Amino acid sequence: MPKTTFMGSLSSPKVEVLVDTGNPLLNHTLDGFLKIGTVAVAKVAAEETYHMVKRGSVSKHSLQNSLEKMCKEGAYWGTIAGVYVGMEYGVERVRGTRDWKNAMIGGALTGALVSAVGNNKGDKIIMDAITGGAVATAAEFISYLT
Template sequence: MPSSTFSGTVSTPKLSVAVDMGNPFLNLTVDAFLKIGAVGVTKSLAEDTYKAIDKGSLSKSTLEHALKKLCKEGVYWGAAGGVYIGTEYGIERIRGSRDWKNAMLAGAATGAVLSAVGKKGKDTIVIDAILGGALATASQFVNNHYFY
């Protein structure tokens, strides 16, 4: 009976940025802004590439729109990441412990701030705060393997 094997390795991309602003809070916040902003830029680039391929054409105005969107998405995602990481770090320093509760509170605060900046109603701000807290808590559970 013939047999075959398949093997391979998958390595995660590593982005190393050294940020030293003389304060751990600022270091973490700026580092998060840069790294998560890069994720936002990549997301926007992938979306615009898909749209260009789907349409089958590319024009100067399309490129200008894509570049403008890249910048906006990068800043938005970077700001969200910076607010979240900075808030989580501050809560950790105040509480003196590092656990899922910090992520929940930081996620809720970030969701509320981002929603408030978007000038949405108070009900939407509360819903976004709940969503932010839930997503951050779920991420913490998955990353710290609380399930097994």
């Protein structure tokens, strides 16, 4: 029986935005904010477009609400990403090495910080730190596979 195989590859487009603040930490933080904030804005734009098409109507009020949601989500997720990227870069500089542990520590610090800013206390902050560290470490391991 003949055997067939398919071989190919997928690659994602690279988008580089260079903003030089003169400080590498700020450059990394701003880069993370812009990239992930843009993804969040695009996500909300797609969701809002879907809801408008489903309703079958577009109004000035719904467009204004959509724009507000896009800005809010973009700023929120961009800020979280900026904090994470800045933390990871800072940990890398302190440790003097680039490995998955920086992602884990940066994710844990970011999770704890975001949780504390959200008025959480004690165990919730610890659980959010664990989650942040786990997600960042998993993302780092996945990036090693590609």
